[in-house]
Amino acid sequence: MALKLRLARHGRKRAPIYAIVVADSRAPRDGNYIEKIGVYDPRQPKDSAQRVVINAERVQYWLGVGAQATDRVAMFLGKAGLAPMPVQKNSVEKSKPKAKAQERAKERAEKEEAKKAAAAEAAAAPAEEAPAEAPAEEAAAE
Numbered sequence: 001m002a003l004k005l006r007l008a009r010h011g012r013k014r015a016p017i018y019a020i021v022v023a024d025s026r027a028p029r030d031g032n033y034i035e036k037i038g039v040y041d042p043r044q045p046k047d048s049a050q051r052v053v054i055n056a057e058r059v060q061y062w063l064g065v066g067a068q069a070t071d072r073v074a075m076f077l078g079k080a081g082l083a084p085m086p087v088q089k090n091s092v093e094k095s096k097p098k099a100k101a102q103e104r105a106k107e108r109a110e111k112e113e114a115k116k117a118a119a120a121e122a123a124a125a126p127a128e129e130a131p132a133e134a135p136a137e138e139a140a141a142e
Helices: 056-065 071-080 099-141
Strands: 003-012 015-024 035-040 052-054
Touching: 003 056, 003 071, 035 056, 052 071
Parallel strands: none
Antiparallel strands: 003 015, 015 035, 035 052
């Protein structure tokens, strides 16, 4: 029997509160569980001590027996110092902009480069033209 440390939802509509439970991995989310080892209340402020309450002794026992924590519960245990902090997964492919957005960004970058080049040419051109005009004026004056 594979054991999981996971969340079981309680509370009413739009006011969830989750029990951190030890359950058989095949049992439904809110179905039978072996033991309740903590509570997670997402309605509490993030810095509140009542947001996540865990019975550390029982967590250590169940982890020692071979229970596996789900991703969310593993984060809670890592923050509490009861287990190593899990690596957070970021899907780079999902967060990348799509093809059209990449094309628009490329076009914007090209336009910015063109503006900078034009500004640089405009700044350099008067400096070059000024000496070129001065000898022409001197020749006309003689």
